[in-house]
Amino acid sequence: MNLEELNKIAIKMAAPGKGILAADESTGTIQKRFDAIGVANTEDNRRDYREMLFRAGKTMREHISGVILFDETIRQKAKDGTSLVALIEAAGSIPGIKVDAGAKPLAGAPNETITEGLDGLRERFVAYHALGARFAKWRGVYEIAQGNPSHNAIHANAHALARYAALAQENGIVPIVEPELLMDGDHGIEACETVTEWILKEVFQELFYAGVKLEGMILKPNMIVPGKKCAKQNSVDEVAERTVRVLKRCVPGAVPGIAFLSGGQSDVEATAHLSAMNALGKLPWPLTFSYGRALQAAPQKAWSGKTENVAAGQAAFAHRARMNSLAALGKWTPAEEKKAS
Ligand code: 13P
Numbered sequence: 001m002n003l004e005e006l007n008k009i010a011i012k013m014a015a016p017g018k019g020i021l022a023a024d025e026s027t028g029t030i031q032k033r034f035d036a037i038g039v040a041n042t043e044d045n046r047r048d049y050r051e052m053l054f055r056a057g058k059t060m061r062e063h064i065s066g067v068i069l070f071d072e073t074i075r076q077k078a079k080d081g082t083s084l085v086a087l088i089e090a091a092g093s094i095p096g097i098k099v100d101a102g103a104k105p106l107a108g109a110p111n112e113t114i115t116e117g118l119d120g121l122r123e124r125f126v127a128y129h130a131l132g133a134r135f136a137k138w139r140g141v142y143e144i145a146q147g148n149p150s151h152n153a154i155h156a157n158a159h160a161l162a163r164y165a166a167l168a169q170e171n172g173i174v175p176i177v178e179p180e181l182l183m184d185g186d187h188g189i190e191a192c193e194t195v196t197e198w199i200l201k202e203v204f205q206e207l208f209y210a211g212v213k214l215e216g217m218i219l220k221p222n223m224i225v226p227g228k229k230c231a232k233q234n235s236v237d238e239v240a241e242r243t244v245r246v247l248k249r250c251v252p253g254a255v256p257g258i259a260f261l262s263g264g265q266s267d268v269e270a271t272a273h274l275s276a277m278n279a280l281g282k283l284p285w286p287l288t289f290s291y292g293r294a295l296q297a298a299p300q301k302a303w304s305g306k307t308e309n310v311a312a313g314q315a316a317f318a319h320r321a322r323m324n325s326l327a328a329l330g331k332w333t334p335a336e337e338k339k340a341s
Contacts, residue, residue, distance in 0.1 A: 001169050001170055001172070001213070001216075002172065003169075003213050003215060003216050005172065006169060006172070006174050006213070006215070006216030006217075007215045007216050007256060009094065009134050009135060009174045009216075010135075010174045010215070010216055010217060010218055010256040010257060011256050011257070012065060012066075012094065013065050013066050013094060013135060013174065013218055013256075013257060013259070014065070014218065014256055014257025014258075014259060014285075014286040014288050015065050015286075016286065016328070016329065017062075017063070017325045017326075017328055017329050018062075018063055018064065018065035018288065018325065018328065019063065019064065019065060019259060019288040019289035019290060019291070019324055019325065019328055020064070020065060020066045020067070020068060020096070020176075020259050020288070020289065020290035020291075021053065021064050021066070021067045021068070021290075021291070021295055021296075021321075022068045022137075022261070022290050022291060022292035022295070023050055023053060023067055023068060023069060023070075023073070023292070023296070024068040024069055024070045024073075024096075024097070024098035024137060024292075025070060025292065026070060026098075026102065027041065027046075027070075027072070030046060033296070033300055034300075034305075036300070037300050037301055037303070037304045037305065038304065038305070039304065039305035040305075043072070043076075045305060046072065046073070046076075047073075047076050047077075047078070047079075047084075048079070048305075048307075049300070049303065049305075050073055050076075050084060051078045051079065051084065051087070052299070052303060052310050052313050052314060052317075053296075053299065053313075053314075053317055054067065054078075054084055054087040054088050054091070055078075055087060055314075056314040056317050056318060057090075057091055058318070059314070059317055059318040059321045059322075060088070060091035060092075060093050061091050061092055061093075062321075062322075062325065063321040063322060063324070063325040064091070064093050064321060065093060065094060065288075066093055066094035066095070066096050066134075066135060067088050067093055067094070067095060067096060068096045068097070068098055068135075068137050068176070068290070069084070069085075069095060069096065069097050069098070069133075070097075070098055071097070071098075074095065074097055074128065074131050074132070074133060075131065085131065085132040089132065094134050094135060095131075095132045095133055095134065096133055096134065096135040096136060096137060096176070097128045097131075097133040097135075097136050097137070098136070098137045098138075098139075099117060099121060099124060099125070099128070099136045099137065099138055099164065099168075100115045100116070100117040100137070100138040100139055100164070101115075101116045101117035102115065102116065102117075103115050103116075103139075103140075103141045104116050106152070106153055106156060108152065109148075109150055109152050109153050111143070111145065111146065111148060112142075112143075112148055112149060112150060112152070112153040113141050113153070113157075114153070114156050114157060114160065115138065115139060115140050115141065115157060115160055115161075116160075117138070117164070118160060118163055118164065118167075121164065121167050122167055122170070122171065125167060125168060125170075125171035125173055126171060128173070129171055129172055129173060133173060134172075134173060134174065135168075135173060135174035135175070135176060135218070136164075136168050136173050136174070136175055136176065137175075137176040137178055137220070138160070138161055138164040138165075138175065138176070138177070138178060139178040139179075139180055139220075140157030140158070140160065140161050140178065140179045140180065140203075141157075141180050141182065142154065142157065142179070142180070142181045142182065142195070142199060143181070143182045143184055143185065144181065144182075144185050144187045144191055144192070144195055144227065145184075145185055149181075149195065149199075154198060154199055154202050155202060155206075157179065158179070158199070158202040158203045158205070158206040159206050161177050161178075161179065161203055161206065161207070162203070162206035162207045162209065162210035162212060163210060164177075165177055165207060165210065165212040165217055166210040166211055166212050169212060169213060169216050169217075174216055174217060174218060175212070175216075175217050175218075176217070176218045176219075176220045176259070176290065177203060177207070177217055177218070177219050177220065178219075178220035178221075178261065179199050179200065179203050179221065179222075180220075180221075180222050180261055180263065181195055181196050181199060181222045182222075182263070182264075183222070183225055183227060183228045183263050183264050183265070184227065184228060184229075184264075185227035185228070185229060185230075186227045186229040186230050186231075187226065187227040187230060188226050188227070188230055188232060189224060189225060189226040189230075189232075189234045189238070189239070189242060191227075192222075192224050192225060192226065192227070193224045193242050193245075193246055196221065196222060196224060196246055197246050197249060197250060200221065200246065200247075200249075200250035200251065201250055204250060204251070204252065214252055214254040214255050215254050215255075215256060216256075217255065217256075218255070218256065218257050218258070218259055218290075219251055219255055219257075219258045219259075220258075220259050220260065220261055220290050221247070221258065221260060221261070222260070222261060222263050223239055223243045223260055223263070223265075223273055224239060224242040224243040224245075224246055225239055225263075225265065225273075228264065236269075236272045236273055236276050237276055239273050239276070240273055240276035240277040240279075240280060241280070243273070243277060244277050244280055244283065247285075248283075248284065251284070251285065253284035253285065255285050256285065256286075257285055257286045257287075257288060258285050258286070258287050258288070259287075259288045259289060259290035260273075260274060260287070260288075260289055260290060260291070261290060261291065261292070262289070262291040262292060262293050262294030262295075264293065265294060266294075267294045267295075267297060267298060267320060267323075268323075268337060270289070270291060270294035270324075271294070271320075271323045271324055271326075271327045271332055271337075272327070272332065272334075274287065274288070274289055274324065274327035274328060274332075275326065275327035275330055275331065275332035275333075276330075277330075278327065278328060278329060278330030278331075279330035279331075280330075286328070287328070288328040289324045289327070289328060291324065294320070294324075295317070295320050295321065295324065296317075296320075298316040298317070298319070298320050299313045299314070299316040299317040299320070300313075301316070302315070302316040303316075323336065323337060
């Protein structure tokens with residue numbers, strides 16, 4: 001393992017004012033996104049949509065440090081035959097790959113999941129590296145409901161994340177370690193804080209046991225927010241303060257960057273929360289975005305599967321990327337949001 005090289009990549013992924021575009025929706029997940037805009041989920045449409053994003057040159061160059069791809073996309077070619085990976089690289093952005101095989105029911109743990117995909121992962125990393133991937137993503141999923149998550153689920157997912165991360169580093173690929181506590185449910189922000197702290201403690205313990213070098217990874221956590229159905233929705237400042245508090249308790253300063261998932265927050269909420277955290281003053285690590293929905297909902301709607309809407313889709317992507325770029329610097333304001341929209 002070349003830790004210096006991994007560290008360089010990780011630092012670039014969390015470069016000031018830049019963040020990650022999570023465009024790694026599986027074919028099933030993109031189906032839901034396309035259903036919402038009335039677009040058929042065909043290979044060509046998936047290609048056209050992602051090509052639109054990756055060809056937004058100025059946006060990609062200025063705001064997007066890396067793009068997480070799905071297996072199909074890392075092998076796909078643009079309409080003119082250029083590989084989509086080459087489009088990303090041409091914009092100075094780093095191609096990454098989602099390598100987990102999804103969350104499956106965890107035996108002996110009702111309503112809980114374990115993320116699968118470790119079998120054959122070493123060989124897949126070798127192949128993905130040859131295709132241009134320099135970082136990867138693996139997501140563990142937990143939910144607050146009926147006494148869950150259990151220690152069994154928290155431990156099993158942390159262990160899988162650590163095995164994945166060690167294999168990624170062995171193959172010259174920076175692991176994004178993503179433990180996601182879902183926003184589903186009516187629990188309060190306090191429960192999210194308590195459980196997230198537990199999950200992160202367990203994850204870093206397992207990373208240590210597996211020999212994962214913290215300097216060569218990126219953490220992708222959820223923010224500390226109340227459940228979507230909770231009657232009390234806390235202020236932006238409270239979310240920012242609680243999130244930073246938990247991260248300071250759990251994430252060593254050796255980690256080169258933390259890139260949040262949006263998890264179902266609205267576009268503007270995800271931006272406002274990130275900016276408020278970065279405005280809190282000097283932190284041990286750069287905090288940025290690795291958003292899927294919060295970066296793509298607007299461009300998807302503007303595009304709606306029509307060639308004549310490509311410019312509008314790219315404009316919507318440019319706007320959200322710029323807003324999140326400001327947030328990564330702690331400089332976003334509601335006025336910026338209005339000014340540009
Ligand atoms: P969201 O930002 O839509 O939560 O997606 C991020 C992601 O990569 C989830 O694994």
